[in-house]
Amino acid sequence: MKNNKDTYVLIGLGNPGSSYSDSRHNIGQKIVSMYIDKYHAKFKKQNNLLIASMKIHEKQIFCLQSTEFLNNSGKSYYNLINKEGVQNDKIILIADDIDINVGKLLIQKSKSHGGNNGIKSLFTYINDEPLLRIRIGVGRPNIDGKASFDPEEVSKWVLSNPSKEEKENLNKILVQAILSIDTIIEFGIDFAMNKYNGLNQ
Template sequence: MKYLIVGLGNIGPEYEKTRHNIGFMVADAIAKKHDAKFNMDRLAYMADFKHKGRSITVIKPTTFMNLSGKAVKYWANQLKIQKENILVIVDDLALPYTTLRMRGKGGAAGHNGLKDIEAQLQSAAYPRLRFGIGDNFSKGKQVDFVLGEFSEDEKIDLDTLIDTSIQMCESFCSIGLARTMNQFNK
């Protein structure tokens, strides 16, 4: 069984620790846990490892957020991975901070990375791990909030949330979407 885990984010040091890059942060953490090293490849940084007999490829698209679908489609086709075995890790303004939610499908909810993946895959029926970043910003300040770094208060929970996200990714690959949602979604 082969799986593709996609951490969404933007390349470049100015984005590295921003809320919008939580997908990259989780991808980095899961690769580190499994001693997998990222290498630059076509449209993405890529790392491979095995977990409980599953072959897992983790990518961080280098296309910038708004064109993430190009990398997802390319690697899903290249590795012959079905949509149901792709897991996209994405920041989500609609969920309160500290909320992690896995879904088998859904809308883009205004998220440009998800919009592009949906357009490239011609479907919204692909699993995603939604990492709640909350909506603690003033009117007109959404971009600043999303592209801002986590606050000191938020950083208190960040490592635990990333660790739980890793467990959810591993669970998705080993026991499947439904059982993972039952176990982790609150």
């Protein structure tokens, strides 16, 4: 295995298929798609991954989406991470987060999956050093005026599409998320946390 300090892996979590493409759970994939569009890159299919490779700020970047469902996607991500010798502090994982309000983001170093099955799947394979997370708030379902913690309601919520009002809030944060990726790569995670987390208080 290589030990590559100048290579980043950018993972956008989500499920495959058009029926899920606009769901809350696919926000990570949407951000990665927008990011590669910004740099006029293209995905190429390799095994169970869509991979776009590019050079940014003199760093090699692999942008990844899985063609498998979230629960089973970890092994494919790990195979590329292991092959390229990418360290955990160069893995940028973007996913929706029900414990953050809609239209907010949180950048952090984390070893926690936060209940997200896609992150759980990846953590099955990689070592337990913290990786870099961009958490995109989608909020929790509201049942009778209260945030719901019921697993069935939460599952339906993340697999469904956001409302028109939510989309307006999310569209603003998608732009911030894309800018934050470049900031992490060029200036580091601590600089990015100080810059973007403060905007979302």
